[in-house]
Amino acid sequence: MQPSKLAMGVINVLGGIAVLGSYALEIARHPGQGDALWGNIPEWVRPYYSSWMPVAAVGYLTFTYFWFFKADPERTRVASRYGLSLVNWIYLLILIPSALWMPLTFGYLAAPSRLGWIAVRLDLFAVALGALAMIAALARVEPAEPRKAHRAARRARSPSRSSARSSTRSSGPRSSPTSTAGERRGDGREKRCSQRGARRTPGRSIATFECRKPSFS
Numbered sequence: 287m288q289p290s291k292l293a294m295g296v297i298n299v300l301g302g303i304a305v306l307g308s309y310a311l312e313i314a315r316h317p318g319q320g321d322a323l324w325g326n327i328p329e330w331v332r333p334y335y336s337s338w339m340p341v342a343a344v345g346y347l348t349f350t351y352f353w354f355f356k357a358d359p360e361r362t363r364v365a366s367r368y369g370l371s372l373v374n375w376i377y378l379l380i381l382i383p384s385a386l387w388m389p390l391t392f393g394y395l396a397a398p399s400r401l402g403w404i405a406v407r408l409d410l411f412a413v414a415l416g417a418l419a420m421i422a423a424l425a426r427v428e429p430a431e432p433r434k435a436h437r438a439a440r441r442a443r444s445p446s447r448s449s450a451r452s453s454t455r456s457s458g459p460r461s462s463p464t465s466t467a468g469e470r471r472g473d474g475r476e477k478r479c480s481q482r483g484a485r486r487t488p489g490r491s492i493a494t495f496e497c498r499k500p501s502f503s
Contacts, residue, residue: 288359288360290359290369290370290371290374291354291359291370293371293374294353294354294370294373294374294377295354297374297377297378297381298350298354298377298381301377301378301380301381301382301384301385302381304381304382304385305381305384305385307385308385308386308387308388308389309388312388312389312392313388315392316392319392319395322395323388323391323392349420349424352424353370353373357370357427358429361429362427362428362429363427363428363429364423364426364427364428365423365426366426366428372423373420373423376416376419376420376423377416379412379413379415379416379419380413380416380417380420382412383409383410383412383413383416384413386409387406387409387410387413390402390405390406390409391406394406
């Protein structure tokens with residue numbers, strides 16, 4: 287398995303265990319205090335939060351399925367430059383604060399302090415930032431350009447293009463039908479021309495000539 291995919295699996299398994307384990311442990315240590323986690327949120331608003339929790343869980347599993355099973359670590363890029371390692375950092379930004387939220391909150395409720403208040407809010411802010419970063423990564427994901435080996439293989443599978451180029455090179459410069467080495471005018475005077483160079487473009491070669499009038503002495 288590719289290292290970034292392996293790291294993603296480890297992060298999600300251990301992080302999921304840490305989040306669910308912290309919830310179970312803190313609820314067992316503080317029986318009957320679950321309502322205190324809502325803080326000052328009115329009771330009539332709480333069902334709206336609760337109803338969206340399953341939606342959030344389904345969304346998490348959906349984009350995890352995409353990153354782990356559908357995204358090719360060799361080609362997938364976020365914002366045209368970052369690989370799946372960036373996604374792993376986003377997972378850490380979501381899972382670590384999520385595992386710390388309930389212990390920090392119960393700790394603040396047991397011993398309120400300014401530092402504990404700031405810690406809980408920074409923890410929630412980190413989770414929100416990670417969620418927004420994940421959405422942005424999904425919006426900017428794109429397959430990368432093929433690597434050099436892939437491009438070389440494509441060129442090798444296109445012999446017609448190579449043969450066309452070789453035939454163009456071997457054909458040499460072609461003179462314009464209106465310019466000849468010894469073009470004669472109607473008055474019988476000869477205009478001597480010498481080839482000055484050739485300018486090649488794909489599929490044809492155009493010769494340029496430098497001409498001088500004959501001198502009469």
